[in-house]
Structure formats: structure tokens, C-alpha cells
Amino acid sequence: MDYLDRLEAEAIHILREVAGQFERPALLFSGGKDSIALTRLAEKAFRPGKFPFPLVHIDTGHNFEEIIRYRDDLAARLGEKLIVRKVEDTIRARGLREPGGKYPSRNPLQTYTLLDVIEEFEFDACIGGARRDEEKARAKERIFSVRDDFGQWDPKRQRPELWNIYNGRIQKGENVRVFPISNWTELDVWNYIQREKIELPEIYFSHERQCVVLPSGQLLGLSEHLNLDDTDEIVQRRVRFRTVGDSTCTAAVESDAASIDDIIQDLLLAKVSERGATRLDDNLSETGMEDRKRNGYF
Amino acid sequence: MDILRFITCGSVDDGKSTLIGRLLYDSDSVSLDVLATLEKKRTATNSTDVDLALLTDGLKAEREQGITIDVAHKYFTTPRRKFIITDAPGHVQYTRNMVTGASNADLAIVLVDARQGVIEQTRRHTLLASLLGIRHFVLAVNKLDLVGYDEAVFQKIVADYQAIAGQLKLAHVQAIPLSALHGDNIVRRSKHITWYAGPSLLEHLESVPVATDANPHEPRFQVQYVIRPQTEELPDYRGYAGRIQSGTYRAGDKVRIWPSGLETVLEAIEVNQQAVPTAEAPLGVVLRLRDDIDISRGDTIVPIAAHPAVVRELEATLCWMDERPLRAGRKLLVQHHAAVVKAAVTTILQKTNIETFESVGTDEAKLNDIVRVRLKTASPLVADEYRQNRDTGAFILVDEQTGATLAAGLIAATDPEYFTQEVAAEPAFSI
Numbered sequence: 001m002d003y004l005d006r007l008e009a010e011a012i013h014i015l016r017e018v019a020g021q022f023e024r025p026a027l028l029f030s031g032g033k034d035s036i037a038l039t040r041l042a043e044k045a046f047r048p049g050k051f052p053f054p055l056v057h058i059d060t061g062h063n064f065e066e067i068i069r070y071r072d073d074l075a076a077r078l079g080e081k082l083i084v085r086k087v088e089d090t091i092r093a094r095g096l097r098e099p100g101g102k103y104p105s106r107n108p109l110q111t112y113t114l115l116d117v118i119e120e121f122e123f124d125a126c127i128g129g130a131r132r133d134e135e136k137a138r139a140k141e142r143i144f145s146v147r148d149d150f151g152q153w154d155p156k157r158q159r160p161e162l163w164n165i166y167n168g169r170i171q172k173g174e175n176v177r178v179f180p181i182s183n184w185t186e187l188d189v190w191n192y193i194q195r196e197k198i199e200l201p202e203i204y205f206s207h208e209r210q211c212v213v214l215p216s217g218q219l220l221g222l223s224e225h226l227n228l229d230d231t232d233e234i235v236q237r238r239v240r241f242r243t244v245g246d247s248t249c250t251a252a253v254e255s256d257a258a259s260i261d262d263i264i265q266d267l268l269l270a271k272v273s274e275r276g277a278t279r280l281d282d283n284l285s286e287t288g289m290e291d292r293k294r295n296g297y298f
Numbered sequence: 299m300d301i302l303r304f305i306t307c308g309s310v311d312d313g314k315s316t317l318i319g320r321l322l323y324d325s326d327s328v329s330l331d332v333l334a335t336l337e338k339k340r341t342a343t344n345s346t347d348v349d350l351a352l353l354t355d356g357l358k359a360e361r362e363q364g365i366t367i368d369v370a371h372k373y374f375t376t377p378r379r380k381f382i383i384t385d386a387p388g389h390v391q392y393t394r395n396m397v398t399g400a401s402n403a404d405l406a407i408v409l410v411d412a413r414q415g416v417i418e419q420t421r422r423h424t425l426l427a428s429l430l431g432i433r434h435f436v437l438a439v440n441k442l443d444l445v446g447y448d449e450a451v452f453q454k455i456v457a458d459y460q461a462i463a464g465q466l467k468l469a470h471v472q473a474i475p476l477s478a479l480h481g482d483n484i485v486r487r488s489k490h491i492t493w494y495a496g497p498s499l500l501e502h503l504e505s506v507p508v509a510t511d512a513n514p515h516e517p518r519f520q521v522q523y524v525i526r527p528q529t530e531e532l533p534d535y536r537g538y539a540g541r542i543q544s545g546t547y548r549a550g551d552k553v554r555i556w557p558s559g560l561e562t563v564l565e566a567i568e569v570n571q572q573a574v575p576t577a578e579a580p581l582g583v584v585l586r587l588r589d590d591i592d593i594s595r596g597d598t599i600v601p602i603a604a605h606p607a608v609v610r611e612l613e614a615t616l617c618w619m620d621e622r623p624l625r626a627g628r629k630l631l632v633q634h635h636a637a638v639v640k641a642a643v644t645t646i647l648q649k650t651n652i653e654t655f656e657s658v659g660t661d662e663a664k665l666n667d668i669v670r671v672r673l674k675t676a677s678p679l680v681a682d683e684y685r686q687n688r689d690t691g692a693f694i695l696v697d698e699q700t701g702a703t704l705a706a707g708l709i710a711a712t713d714p715e716y717f718t719q720e721v722a723a724e725p726a727f728s729i
Contacts, residue, residue, distance in 0.1 A: 001300070002299065003301045003379075003380045005581070006301055006580065008582075009582045012541075013522070013580075013582055016522040016523045016539050016541075017522060019523045020636055044570050047571050048525070048532055049525040049535075049537075052523075132373070133372075139372065140370050159702060160394055160619050160703050160706070161398060162694055163401045164689075165633055167633060167696055167701065167703050171700065174701075183373070183382060185375070187375070
């Protein structure tokens with residue numbers, strides 16, 4: 001059995017545990033590759049039946065339009081229920097302040113909308129596409145992660161998660177976040193997308209785009225939501241997006257990768273250059289940094 | 299390519315973080331931006347080497363903030379294998395984290411500081427890992443550079459550890475002399491340790507057979523979810539979705555449903571809506587049966603030749619994980635994968651002294667205690683002994699009110715004939 005088969009089997013098992021243990025689960029769909037992979041896994045877990053949960057999208061209003069189009073097409077193709085709730089409405093209803101600055105991000109405000117939608121539909125479990133390799137705190141989170149009334153994660157009070165036995169028993173007001181692809185890495189997800197021939201939104205692939213050059217050197221796609229001034233440098237570049245979030249805080253990378261194969265090569269190349277750098281007496285050389293920029297790795 | 303899950307155990311001072319850091323670093327598993335950060339820190343502190351322990355500094359931050367040290371997961375891949383590292387802290391107060399980490403591991407790396415040799419912790423970690431059914435052990439004798447790469451030091455530690463391995467009847471132990479700080483025998487063979495001809499740590503991790511490759515167990519499948527589309531095209535479709543826990547299933551086989559005991563025929567096995575003739579663990583499948591029988595989540599479907607124990611009383615080894623001690627008579631829930639039944643702990647038979655491995659009488663189980671208990675369940679449980687089947691022999695105990703996970707449970711005996719007669723008559727674990 002190939003390692004992708006094992007990861008897939010684990011994810012399907014987790015999704016079915018959600019279906020078996022909860023009354024009102026939901027799948028949080030961002031339009032990113034991880035949540036797209038989740039929908040494929042859900043098809044494998046529940047077809048020929050319907051998904052035992054709706055897709056829920058928290059729309060920041062700053063999304064890439066390609067993503068919104070993809071989302072609607074996907075939901076229609078799957079024949080599954082899609083619930084969309086807008087951050088804009090939350091801002092109005094709760095009297096929140098719009099984020100300011102040159103690159104106003106509504107990312108932090110998504111939490112409010114999420115908590116509201118959980119309350120509105122009384123969701124007891126929310127499935128998400130987060131992975132443990134993404135960052136250090138995530139490396140410690142459980143696959144079934146219990147949240148309190150306020151959606152908070154308390155790392156001190158995590159339940160031990162033994163074997164592949166997932167304990168989703170909760171008290172009133174609590175809910176559980178479930179991460180079926182916790183044990184996948186970024187490369188695993190891309191390899192899976194390639195194997196399963198999953199179509200992705202265009203913005204994951206190389207395309208010409210007008211971008212703003214940030215002080216850090218990163219490129220931000222030009223959009224009406226940015227508050228630019230004369231000092232900003234606008235350039236036309238061949239770019240792709242490595243992750244897909246709010247357009248005001250998701251940087252593009254320069255890349256000619258036009259297919260999934262190319263993207264996987266990009267990821268692998270970044271490793272080769274790493275190898276080159278680390279082989280020099282275990283000291284880092286300047287070329288490491290050069291290669292990094294050349295390969296468009298962040 | 300397959301997956302090896304391993305756990306690293308050793309106290310903070312044994313150089314565990316450095317070992318993991320070195321493994322990731324020398325196998326080119328650290329991304330460039332992380333390397334750049336390390337380099338920046340190296341320059342800032344004016345040191346000659348990057349601090350590899352920073353690669354696992356999630357733990358460091360935890361300590362600084364004083365929050366409970368917890369299990370962390372790290373991932374890396376070589377051309378041979380994908381590796382999942384469970385980094386479990388080893389202090390005695392974190393026994394439950396160690397047990398949690400070991401529950402999913404195929405291999406345990408037990409780290410020993412060459413200057414200190416085998417200590418209490420070494421014994422404790424090895425006991426817990428072996429209790430949880432880990433079959434492959436690596437005795438990693440670290441910091442050999444600090445004892446002048448002396449072979450005698452290494453051999454003394456190996457001899458001491460062999461005593462433990464013998465006592466616990468460990469099947470496979472590979473002892474490796476190394477220095478995580480300098481990278482000796484981590485990924486590359488050491489230039490300094492000329493007297494050792496064995497594999498480097500990574501070479502060993504890449505070649506050790508993964509337990510799940512062999513699948514000698516009886517077939518077991520538990521229903522997780524019933525698929526019933528009830529559409530115009532599929533008005534009567536009924537599929538039992540679940541995971542093959544062990545063994546192989548064949549379409550056309552006669553099967554029995556437990557605990558009801560009803561018999562029918564396995565009409566089809568479906569994977570991703572395609573019928574397949576056979577399927578084996580750990581694949582997720584949909585089983586379709588010839589007869590319309592009342593089957594629900596938690597029921598077990600096995601070929602009629604297979605004979606799981608179907609019991610309402612059993613003995614189990616528990617690792618108690620709750621602050622509030624367990625006393626006989628306590629009612630709680632047994633979660634045996636998809637099956638959840640009410641149960642009571644009728645007797646606490648004995649407790650394992652995790653330093654001496656001896657069994658002693660006790661009437662309660664405190665946090666982190668390893669005890670053998672007798673359990674009664676309100677409805678039948680389809681069970682196997684843990685030493686026979688690491689999947690169906692495992693369960694957790696859950697507090698009915700709070701939902702908290704109270705204990706890890708390993709089924710020790712399902713047949714009253716083998717129940718523990720007297721306190722302290724035999725070890726509390728049986729591997």
C-alpha cells in the first residue's frame with residue numbers, strides 16, 4: 001500500500017467518524033487546495049450517498065473572484081449544499097471596525113463570522129483542512145480538537161488522542177474542530193491532487209498579474225481593496241499563489257509553473273537547493289538564499 | 299514508499315531536540331526560510347554551529363510559557379520512506395503523553411546520555427513503549443563526543459539495556475552510538491566512531507520493516523456509518539462504511555455480524571464506488587450484504603471462520619490519565635473505536651511499579667498509573683487481546699458527563715479462565 005493510500009485511508013476514517021459521532025457537522029471550505037482535497041476525500045467516504053454535512057464558506061469579501069467561481073461550480077458539480085456567510089454582514093451586525101491600513105485584511109474578523117455561523121446552524125463539529133506541518137502550534141493540535149463556548153483552543157486541556165480512536169463526546173456549547181489531513185504535508189497534498197487529477201482554481205498556476213511590491217519584497221496581487229499611494233511600485237509579473245486566502249494578505253510567488261507537475265517540481269527543486277546549501281560543511285552559504293529567491297520559495 | 303511512525307523518548311537533557319533537529323537538517327527536510335532563521339540566530343549569538351534544537355522549539359516556547367508539555371508531530375521524507383515523528387516528552391508527570399505518542403508508533407527511539415548511562419527514565423520509557431506494543435527499539439547512545447567516543451562506555455550501556463530488554467522480552471533492539479550535536483551516525487556514518495560497523499540512525503529507520511506490512515491477523519471490520527442514498531436511482535442501496543481494522547476481506551465470503559451473531563453473505567466490497575474482489579487493512583471500504591439485517595454503527599462484520607471474543611466482562615491494562623483517581627465501582631463509557639458501551643470497573647487488580655516493573659496490590663489508580671482492572675460492560679463488546687491485535691485490542695475510557703478521555707485501555711484477557719486470580723500473581727502487562 002502506497003503512503004498516499006494510507007494517508008487517504010486515515011482521512012476517510014476520520015471523516016466517517018465525524019459522520020458517525022456528530023449530529024450537525026459542517027465542512028469549512030475556503031476554496032484553497034487543502035479544502036478542495038477534503039471534498040474529494042468526502043466523496044470517497046460517502047458516495048453514492050450525500051455528504052452528511054454542508055460546505056460552509058466564510059466569505060471575507062476580499063476573495064479572489066476565481067475562487068468564488070470555483071466554489072460555486074464545485075458545489076453544483078457535487079450536488080452538495082453550500083452555505084456562505086459574509087464577513088461584511090458580521091461587521092455590520094456586530095458593529096465591528098473595518099480593518100484599516102494600506103493592506104486591510106479581514107482575516108482576523110473571519111473568526112466572528114465563523115462563530116456566528118456555528119451558532120446559527122448549531123454545528124457540533126467543523127471539519128477543516130489544516131495540517132500539522134504548517135506551523136508549530138498546529139503540530140500539537142489533536143485531530144479531534146475540542147473548543148469551548150467561545151471557540152477557543154486550550155492547549156493545556158487537550159484530550160489525549162490514543163491510537164486511531166477519536167473521542168468526539170462534548171458538552172452543550174462545546175464543539176469540535178476536526179482535521180482529517182493533519183498528517184499530510186504540503187507536498188503530500190500536491191501529490192494527491194496530481195494522482196486524483198483534481199482541478200484547481202487558475203490562480204494556483206502561473207499567470208500574468210499586476211502586483212504591488214511590498215517592503216519585504218513580496219508580491220501582492222493588485223486589487224480594489226488595497227489603499228495604495230504614490231510610493232507603491234506596481235509591476236507586471238508571472239506569478240502563482242501557493243496558498244489562497246484573503247487577497248489582501250496572500251502574497252503571490254514568481255513562478256512559471258503552469259501545471260501540477262510543474263508545481264511539484266518547484267517544491268522538489270526548493271529541496272535540492274537546500275541540499276546543495278547544507279552539503280557545504282553543514283554551513284549555510286549565500287547560494288542558499290539566492291536559490292531560494294530563484295525558485296520563488298516564499 | 300511506505301510510512302514509518304516513530305516516537306522519540308528521553309529527558310530534555312539527553313539531547314532529544316538536537317537529535318530530531320539533526321535528523322531533519324541532515325536529511326534536507328528543513329525548508330529554506332527556516333534555515334535562514336537558524337542562520338540569523340547563529341550570527342546573532344556569534345556561534346559556529348546553528349542550534350538544531352531550535353527546529354523543535356515549539357516545546358521551548360511551551361516551557362517558557364509554563365504550559366503543559368505536549369506531544370508534537372514532525373514530518374520528513376526520504377526517497378525510501380515518509381516519516382512521522384511523534385515527539386513525546388518523558389518526565390514522569392507526562393506519562394500519559396508518552397503513552398499517547400506510543401499508541402501510534404511502530405518504533406521507539408530511546409535516547410540515553412553516554413555520560414549518565416541507563417537511568418530510571420530509560421526503564422520507564424521502554425516499559426511504556428513495550429506495553430503499547432511497539433516492537434522495534436533503537437537504543438540511541440548520545441553525546442558520545444563527550445566521552446571521547448569511547449567504545450567501552452557504549453558497550454557498558456548496551457549491556458545494561460540488554461537486562462531491561464530481556465526482562466520485557468523486546469523483540470528488536472538496535473543500539474547506535476551517536477552524537478546528535480556533531481551529526482555522528484545520525485544520517486551519515488561517523489568518522490569518529492570507527493569501532494561501530496552498524497547502520498546510522500536514518501539508515502536503520504529507512505530499512506526497519508513496518509509492522510503494518512505484515513497482516514497476519516484475523517479479519518476485523520467495524521461499521522462506522524451506514525450509507526443510504528434513498529434516491530430514485532438507488533432506492534434500496536445500503537452500504538456499511540468502515541475501515542478494515544485487520545486482515546483481508548473477500549467478496550462472496552459468508553460473514554457474521556457481531557454482537558448479534560446473524561449470518562449473511564458479503565455481496566460486494568466497494569472502494570470509491572468500484573467493486574473490488576478483495577481488500578485489506580487499513581483500507582476504508584463499503585461492505586454490501588446479501589440480506590437486509592439490522593446493523594448499526596459499532597457492529598463488527600467478520601468472515602464466519604473468524605472468532606472474535608464477544609464478551610461483557612474482560613480484564614484490561616489501563617493507563618489512567620485523569621487527575622481524579624479511579625476507584626472500583628466507577629461507571630464510565632468504553633469507546634472501542636466506533637462502539638461505545640456503558641461499563642463499570644469492578645475490581646482494580648494490581649498496579650505496575652514503572653521503575654521496577656513489579657506488580658503490587660492497589661485499590662485505586664492515580665494519574666499516570668498503569669493498572670490491571672476487571673471491567674463489566676452493559677452490552678457485549680467484540681474484543682481481541684491487545685497483544686494479538688493492536689487495533690481491536692485497544693479502547694479508551696470516557697467520562698459520560700464531561701466527555702473527557704480518562705484512560706487508555708489494552709485488553710489483556712477476554713476469557714475468564716485467564717483472568718487474574720490473585721493480586722500480584724503475574725505482571726500487570728503481558729507482551
